[in-house]
Amino acid sequence: MPQSIQTIFQEFIEKKTVLFKDRDALTSDFTPDTIPHRNKEINTVASILAPSLKGGKPSNIFIYGMTGTGKTLVTRYVGCELEKMSNKGTNPVKVIYINCKMKKIADTEYRLVAELSRILGQEVPITGLPTEHVYQTFFNVLDSNNWIVVVILDEIDALVNKMGDDFLYNFTRINQELKRAKVSIIGITNDLHFIDILDPRVKSSLSEEEILFSPYNALELQDILKQRAELGFKPGVISDEVIPKCAALAAQEHGDARRALDLLRVAGEIAERENDPKITEKHVDMALEKIDHDRIIESVKSLPKQTKALLWSIIELEEKGQKNMQTGDIYSVYEDVCKECALHPLTQRRISDLISELDMMGIINARIISLGRYGRTREINPNVSEKVKNKMKDILKSSLMI
DNA sequence: AGTCCACAGGAAGGGCAGGCGA
DNA sequence: TCGCCTGCCCTTCCTGTGGACT
Numbered sequence: 001m002p003q004s005i006q007t008i009f010q011e012f013i014e015k016k017t018v019l020f021k022d023r024d025a026l027t028s029d030f031t032p033d034t035i036p037h038r039n040k041e042i043n044t045v046a047s048i049l050a051p052s053l054k055g056g057k058p059s060n061i062f063i064y065g066m067t068g069t070g071k072t073l074v075t076r077y078v079g080c081e082l083e084k085m086s087n088k089g090t091n092p093v094k095v096i097y098i099n100c101k102m103k104k105i106a107d108t109e110y111r112l113v114a115e116l117s118r119i120l121g122q123e124v125p126i127t128g129l130p131t132e133h134v135y136q137t138f139f140n141v142l143d144s145n146n147w148i149v150v151v152i153l154d155e156i157d158a159l160v161n162k163m164g165d166d167f168l169y170n171f172t173r174i175n176q177e178l179k180r181a182k183v184s185i186i187g188i189t190n191d192l193h194f195i196d197i198l199d200p201r202v203k204s205s206l207s208e209e210e211i212l213f214s215p216y217n218a219l220e221l222q223d224i225l226k227q228r229a230e231l232g233f234k235p236g237v238i239s240d241e242v243i244p245k246c247a248a249l250a251a252q253e254h255g256d257a258r259r260a261l262d263l264l265r266v267a268g269e270i271a272e273r274e275n276d277p278k279i280t281e282k283h284v285d286m287a288l289e290k291i292d293h294d295r296i297i298e299s300v301k302s303l304p305k306q307t308k309a310l311l312w313s314i315i316e317l318e319e320k321g322q323k324n325m326q327t328g329d330i331y332s333v334y335e336d337v338c339k340e341c342a343l344h345p346l347t348q349r350r351i352s353d354l355i356s357e358l359d360m361m362g363i364i365n366a367r368i369i370s371l372g373r374y375g376r377t378r379e380i381n382p383n384v385s386e387k388v389k390n391k392m393k394d395i396l397k398s399s400l401m402i
Numbered sequence: 403a404g405t406c407c408a409c410a411g412g413a414a415g416g417g418c419a420g421g422c423g424a
Numbered sequence: 425t426c427g428c429c430t431g432c433c434c435t436t437c438c439t440g441t442g443g444a445c446t
Contacts, residue, residue, distance in 0.1 A: 131430080304433095350434060369442095370443050370444085371443075371444075372442075372443040373443075373446090374443090376441055376443085
């Protein structure tokens with residue numbers, strides 16, 4: 001290991017942190033002892049799940065609301081308390097949390113059922129078996145333990161988008177295949193219109209109970225931040241204007257508590273790196289810029305080569321002064337770029353999908369427009385600052401070897 | 403009102419890789 | 425080793441779209 005890295009680590013170990021008391025308390029994964037402004041939701045979820053403690057099957061629950069409104073936190077919190085309570089009684093309740101967006105874990109029917117079996121203690125090969133076989137393994141392990149299982153499917157919309165709602169139809173009827181065990185499902189989504197696109201049969205069984213999590217307002221966000229700041233920072237290191245500012249910025253983005261926490265934590269990290277004794281408004285501004293910058297740069301680094309070539313084509317067109325570029329324009333430049341870096345060009349159909357992906361990542365803005373008899377296309381513009389664009393260009397240049 | 407354009411985007415399927423059980 | 429299975433990336437084919445133009 002080079003000496004310089006050892007020095008960095010050594011310095012980090014020896015350096016006394018001036019601002020932080022417990023950095024983990026400022027992350028969105030942290031579960032605090034109390035959850036402010038969510039009592040109603042906690043009580044609702046708890047009362048729906050309570051019958052499991054007497055051996056009954058709780059109703060399936062469908063939970064929806066914008067990002068950072070505490071859906072996952074509340075559900076996991078109640079699940080955890082439920083497991084604790086069941087350990088004192090005679091009816092074993094097992095709560096399993098799965099994030100359906102986790103690639104290679106729960107993004108296909110096979111992987112999801114295999115993962116559930118694995119969590120319950122039954123190893124399943126990562127591929128190779130018929131899906132029916134994996135289901136049977138799952139049923140057997142459930143029945144052999146006589147469990148009441150609550151499966152929390154977070155970001156359930158990702159699962160349905162990928163596999164269709166047939167899967168969900170089967171999954172919500174799993175109890176018909178079980179002899180002794182009982183399974184109840186909690187589906188969580190950020191997509192407020194998700195339930196509308198479901199098959200009515202799936203809809204009725206998944207949403208036996210529905211709970212909406214409304215966004216936090218700026219004052220509620222301030223309470224959340226104050227609670228976490230007390231746990232995470234040493235006393236007196238935050239200037240008065242910091243928490244209201246983080247809360248206000250996050251409230252502008254549909255009351256996203258996760259965003260508020262990120263801002264506060266990163267502002268603290270910046271202040272600490274600059275050896276400032278106090279976190280101020282200036283650090284929040286810097287955190288705001290850093291979070292967006294890091295998110296985009298990291299996602300560009302991990303793009304496949306073809307997508308990088310496409311992004312390079314978009315930047316090249318923009319540098320030539322073209323605004324509101326269309327799919328066709330970009331495709332012609334992309335073909336040239338492929339020639340330049342010896343890549344086999346993909347079809348326009350595939351490029352159309354890659355453009356949608358870049359749009360979803362927030363790197364570009366793409367909106368469908370109709371030009372009358374000149375067709376229907378997308379109007380595309382890059383969606384990054386000059387500074388981020390320059391950094392992006394360096395990354396693309398080196399990986400495409402242009 | 404009908405035609406036309408330039409795509410968007412769904413559906414189906416091919417080809418390949420990785421892994422399993424017999 | 426072989427047949428089978430799943431996942432992933434991609435192509436091909438096709439229908440749909442919506443506003444300008446005729």
